[in-house]
Amino acid sequence: MQGSLRYLGGLEGFLARLRSGLAELGCEASVAAAPTPRAALWLARGRGEALEDLPLGVASGDPLLKSLGLRTIGELLALPRDGLAKRCGQRLLDDLDRALGVLPEPRQFFLPPASFDATLELPGAVENAEGVLFAGRRLLTQLSGLLTARQAGVRRIVFRLLQHKKQTDIEIHFSSATRDTQRFTRLLQEKLSSVSLRQPVEAIRLEAADFAPLHERSAGLFGDARADDEDWAQLLERLQARLGAGTIHGLATQPDHRPEYAWRRVEPGEWDPREFRQPGPRPIWLFDPPRKITNQDFHLLVGPERIECGWWDGDEAKRDYFIARADEGLIQGSFVWIFREHDGWFMHGIFA
Amino acid sequence: MAALELLLQSNSVWRGAAPARFSATVSTGYAALDRELPGAGWPTGALTEILGSQEGIGELQLALPALARLSAAGERVVWLAPPHLPYAPALAAAGVDLARLAVVRAPGRRDALWAAEQVLRAGPCRALLAWFRHARYEELRRLAVAAEASRACVLLFRPLEASSEPSPACLRLALEARGGELSVRIVKRRGQPAAAPLALTVPRPVHALGRPAFPRTAPGRAREPGRLGLPVHA
Numbered sequence: 001m002q003g004s005l006r007y008l009g010g011l012e013g014f015l016a017r018l019r020s021g022l023a024e025l026g027c028e029a030s031v032a033a034a035p036t037p038r039a040a041l042w043l044a045r046g047r048g049e050a051l052e053d054l055p056l057g058v059a060s061g062d063p064l065l066k067s068l069g070l071r072t073i074g075e076l077l078a079l080p081r082d083g084l085a086k087r088c089g090q091r092l093l094d095d096l097d098r099a100l101g102v103l104p105e106p107r108q109f110f111l112p113p114a115s116f117d118a119t120l121e122l123p124g125a126v127e128n129a130e131g132v133l134f135a136g137r138r139l140l141t142q143l144s145g146l147l148t149a150r151q152a153g154v155r156r157i158v159f160r161l162l163q164h165k166k167q168t169d170i171e172i173h174f175s176s177a178t179r180d181t182q183r184f185t186r187l188l189q190e191k192l193s194s195v196s197l198r199q200p201v202e203a204i205r206l207e208a209a210d211f212a213p214l215h216e217r218s219a220g221l222f223g224d225a226r227a228d229d230e231d232w233a234q235l236l237e238r239l240q241a242r243l244g245a246g247t248i249h250g251l252a253t254q255p256d257h258r259p260e261y262a263w264r265r266v267e268p269g270e271w272d273p274r275e276f277r278q279p280g281p282r283p284i285w286l287f288d289p290p291r292k293i294t295n296q297d298f299h300l301l302v303g304p305e306r307i308e309c310g311w312w313d314g315d316e317a318k319r320d321y322f323i324a325r326a327d328e329g330l331i332q333g334s335f336v337w338i339f340r341e342h343d344g345w346f347m348h349g350i351f352a
Numbered sequence: 353m354a355a356l357e358l359l360l361q362s363n364s365v366w367r368g369a370a371p372a373r374f375s376a377t378v379s380t381g382y383a384a385l386d387r388e389l390p391g392a393g394w395p396t397g398a399l400t401e402i403l404g405s406q407e408g409i410g411e412l413q414l415a416l417p418a419l420a421r422l423s424a425a426g427e428r429v430v431w432l433a434p435p436h437l438p439y440a441p442a443l444a445a446a447g448v449d450l451a452r453l454a455v456v457r458a459p460g461r462r463d464a465l466w467a468a469e470q471v472l473r474a475g476p477c478r479a480l481l482a483w484f485r486h487a488r489y490e491e492l493r494r495l496a497v498a499a500e501a502s503r504a505c506v507l508l509f510r511p512l513e514a515s516s517e518p519s520p521a522c523l524r525l526a527l528e529a530r531g532g533e534l535s536v537r538i539v540k541r542r543g544q545p546a547a548a549p550l551a552l553t554v555p556r557p558v559h560a561l562g563r564p565a566f567p568r569t570a571p572g573r574a575r576e577p578g579r580l581g582l583p584v585h586a
Contacts, residue, residue: 228476232428235474239456239467247457251440251450263440268454276444281557284412284443285436301558323557326408333529334408335557349439351557352412 037107039099042073051099052077059099060092112149115209118142119162125200129192132161132201133185139206140184153177153214158207159188163199170195172241175233177212183234190241236268257309258317259348260288280305281323283337283349290339290346298324298338307339317341323351378479378505381417382552389523390542394418394505399496399521403539405512407435409529413554414536415507419479420447422505427478430471431455433464435483446555465491472498472506483509489518496520515539532556 008014015031022029032043039051046054052074056065059073064087070076076084077096085093097103122135136159147153155177161168170191174183240248250268253276254261262279263286281302303322310316319339326332335351377393379386386392394400404411423429429452431438444450456471458464464484471477472495487510499506508521515526524539526549534554538546 231474232476235470235476236454239470243456243458243463243467247459249455251438251443251453251455253440253444253450259439259441269451271440271450273444273449273451276441278445279441282439282442282445283557284416284439284446285407285434286439288437331406331408334406336408337557350408350436352408352410 036099036101036105038095038105039101042099059095060088062088062092064088112146114150114211115207116143116146117205117207119203119205121203122201125164125202127197127200129189129195129197132197132204133189133192136188136204136206137181137185139204140181140188143206143208144179144181144184147179147211147214150211151213151215152211153179154208154211156208156210157184159191160205160207161195161197161201162203162205163197163201166199168195168197173237175237176230177214179214186238187241190238194242194244257307258315259286259307259321260290261310261315280321281351283335283351285352286349287347290348293338293345293347296329297327298322298336299327300324301335304340321348376503378418378422380414381421382414382554384550384552385414385536388538388541388546388550394507395523395542396503396505397500398523399492399499399506399508399519400523400525401508401510401514401519401521402525402527403510403512403515404527405529409527410534410552410554410556411509411527413556414525414527414534414552415481416443416446416448418505419481420449422479423449423452427452428476429453429479430477430481432468432471432480432482433458433484434481461486465495468495469498472502472504475502477502477504479505479507481507481509485511487514489520493520532558 005011005014009017011033015033018031019029030044030047032040032047034040034043034051042054042058043049043051045058048054052072054073056070056073056076059076065076070079073096077100081093094103098105118139120135120139122131126132126135143154143157153176155174157172159170159172161170170188172184172187172191174187178184236248248268249265250270252264252266252271254264255275255277256262257279259282300322301324304320305322306320308316308318319341321337321339324336324338326334326336331350336347337349337351338345338347340346376396377389377391378396379393380389389395402411402414419429424447426449429448431453434455434457438455440450443453456467458467461484464482465487468480468482471480487508492508495506495508512526512528515524519540521540523541526537526539528535528537530551532553533551535549536552537549
């Protein structure tokens with residue numbers, strides 16, 4: 001770390017940031033710094049300032065040393081080396097050497113795990129959504145930290161509310177891989193607003209797996225179209241979280257002569273205009289299913305357009321379509337699209 | 353005379369006859385309507401109410417040319433709480449790029465109002481078409497405030513009865529069918545109120561002359577004899 005100390009704001013600055021970050025996560029920690037890793041570990045365990053003043057317990061639990069009347073590491077270091085090696089083993093000697101920096105101690109870089117699963121007990125049973133959100137934010141911050149360390153993002157997280165006798169699961173999907181705490185919190189808030197907590201929540205659990213690589217994006221110099229796409233995706237995501245699944249969709253055409261099959265719901269944006277072949281006149285509003293006409297009079301204007309197909313998938317249509325004008329009723333004077341099948345008349349759409 | 357010209361050009365005199373000018377508008381696609389609208393088009397950053405007497409008189413045909421132009425230019429369009437299914441082939445035939453469209457169905461009235469506000473606040477949407485049967489003045493006022501911060505063209509479709517209620521929309525059009533044409537009465541606009549209703553010819557599936565419209569090309573089907581091949585209107 002020595003090389004980056006100035007960038008990190010000096011040792012004091014770095015330690016302050018570390019402490020505040022840990023406080024945000026809700027952890028208590030004792031922090032120590034030393035020239036070697038093992039010395040730092042012992043100093044943190046013993047909460048001391050100097051290596052010599054640390055109690056023996058941080059280095060070894062050997063009862064022999066205690067019976068010899070030794071209390072601190074300083075006293076241990078004063079003993080002759082061969083005697084110590086013979087009585088307590090070479091390992092203790094090696095550990096002391098590593099702490100002093102005489103022996104090297106290469107350590108492996110800590111690799112953050114590839115999935116996240118953490119549970120947080122709530123201090124008292126929480127009955128409202130805001131309380132759950134407040135506690136949930138802590139877990140979300142932890143997840144975000146892990147993802148940052150791995151330079152990754154997630155598209156799906158599961159938030160479980162552990163209640164006395166049951167468990168409520170909230171699944172949140174994101175339109176794009178993300179590790180943004182604000183985005184996590186915003187969507188969780190939307191989802192929580194639609195969940196009714198019948199029983200108070202005792203603990204919460206956050207699970208996330210399937211990390212996908214996500215690198216930092218440097219901001220474009222000129223307001224970019226990609227930011228717009230990102231905003232659009234996030235808007236749709238936010239609407240869907242509150243309104244429910246299936247409430248947002250895009251439209252696409254399909255090459256089928258049967259009007260009800262000539263279109264389908266898709267994810268917004270999925271349509272290839274090259275696939276579209278213009279049919280005859282079609283109404284802007286379609287009634288699904290077609291409305292049976294019982295006692296209304298229509299004036300037939302254009303037609304018939306015979307549509308006969310679908311014998312291959314069991315939904316055969318043999319219809320004569322007409323453009324008509326309603327003679328009476330609520331839509332008197334409007335242009336409608338009606339058809340005759342067998343001997344029934346149906347209204348399939350209205351030309352708005 | 354010269355002194356009068358100078359005075360008029362100095363922008364310190366308000367002329368009653370001219371409709372007020374506004375910054376950005378989207379042309380409606382109908383020259384006769386554009387002439388009567390301040391800024392010659394649908395206003396952006398503000399609410400427009402389209403109050404129709406019934407469905408099927410051409411109320412959507414009024415909005416389609418602007419939608420087609422916006423979507424073809426790559427702009428995003430949202431349809432919120434439509435009363436029926438928007439039929440993709442008809443929209444595509446009218447020139448709308450379906451890939452730019454998103455349809456949002458809201459379970460309730462309050463959800464729909466919330467969704468409208470979110471869409472306007474978000475930014476990337478350039479046109480919002482929303483259907484509200486009932487909306488209180490305060491609710492529309494909220495939408496108007498959200499619209500001000502956006503560049504979006506907001507068209508709210510409401511029943512004709514709502515024309516007697518006060519509204520914060522800066523443009524209100526009342527639509528009725530008159531013969532084969534659409535009668536557009538400007539209930540409210542920036543500047544001076546309009547005098548007489550306009551009679552607009554919007555595309556209808558049947559020509560005003562009573563002759564049927566048929567597709568120019570009907571792949572796989574022989575054209576029926578005796579019918580003229582006329583451009584499609586949907």
